[in-house]
Amino acid sequence: MSNWQWDTFFEAFPLVVEGLGITISLTFACYLCALIVGFIWTFIGRMKMKPLRWVLSWVMEFIRSTPPLVQLFFLYFAWPMVPYVGVTLDPFTCAVLGLGVHYSTYIGEVYRSGIDNVEKGQWEASKALNFSTPKKWTKIILPQAIPPTIPMLGNYLIIMFKEVPLASTIGVVGILQLANNYGAQNFRYLEPLTIVAILFLVLSYPSALLIKKLENKMNRRFDKKEALHSMKESKGAVS
């Protein structure tokens, strides 16, 4: 490791860490956007109008089948050129929209699976007790649908964190961009990029462990034997 220079490392470290604020705030902004837009997808998906659902599935397929990088480039470089509707967005907003909407399609799927996992009997019981639609959702369905999805949602937060460097391609100055700048100025890439890797590792690994723990807790809360048993039962419910 004759190439490794500790003084370069210590010189670059504070410069790179400065970008951490941007990287983290962009992560949360994108994630929040994905959570909200994902909710909208799920909501539309549950509406009774068939054509709307058909359009929705087509839009989701389109968003999922194009790489996020292409979407970012399109939003940033091509969108302003589109007549009438085109607007120039600043890099941060652009990244929030691009990555947020891309991941919202997966988040929406997580919500949907959570709701679908609530047994049919729970919907019937809320009807038998004459719950209004809003109360049915807030008191009965969502409290059962959300907890099992928390580990999955947490995973998407980590995935988002690792995707955020994509935004450096359109000029959002996070840790990757700063490291790259340092490298370009000093012709030394090894130390600053190592710092970037370490920062990502230090932040995402403990988060992953935390989520693993959460997942175990949720599994215990939602006793598997019990869930399996009631699933078998509800299959023979209509006689």
Add this chain to the structure above:
Amino acid sequence: MSETSVVTNESATESTTNNEDAIVSYKNITKSFGDVEVLKGIDLDIKPAEKVALIGPSGSGKTTIIRMLMTLEQPTSGEIIVDGKNLWHMEKNGELVPATEKHLREVRGDIGMVFQHFNLFPHMTILENCMTAPIHVQKEDKASAKKRSIEMLEKVGLGDKLDNYPSQLSGGQKQRVAMARALVMRPKVMLFDEVTSALDPELVGEVLEVIRDIAKEGEMAMVLVTHEMEFALDIADRVIFLDNGVIAEQGPPSKVLENPDNERLQQFLHRFRG
């Protein structure tokens, strides 16, 4: 065979003539699932406080009858009148139009139901299971809902389990909670959908005991879909035998269960008594 059908028709008309005082009236109800016609024209009046047992082979449509009253299934044709109000239709500009959710909510407030698989809310303690609907649906204040719920749970013998979660209870206990939960809503008609079918045999007794107590109290009409013939004989005012989507025979339990006219009913009962 012809003799049988004459008798059946007679007993059917007997109970439909007097429908002003009925709490629930089914008028020529049919129900199809896809190509399968499950109910082929049901006329049925239930009087306030009447205890009706529905029996019949599986697939005869008995569960569908009560599920339609709970608005869990929509009839294909016909009307259901609950306490003078049309359940599935409402009047708009002098015409009958399909009921909106708002209308359904108004009418089904009189109905309560206990399910085969309990359907307790797993994220709530059993006390919360009982309190939630009075508070959030009937807008009762929390203290009185709690008081009534505790009384009701004590009545079904679960006063010592208030803070337990449903997963910590046996099947029989769960079903008793489900009954308490339905009863605190003070329904005028209570539906029981094979409430003992999912229970281990040794737990059936405790649940039937509670139903018997409720039945004795009187005022509420009860419709029970059941396979417990002895129990039906014991508490029902009227037993209805459904076969192939029609009411094949009905009458007092002693007549229907012990001296039936209908041949299919004779076979059905024979199978039960082994």
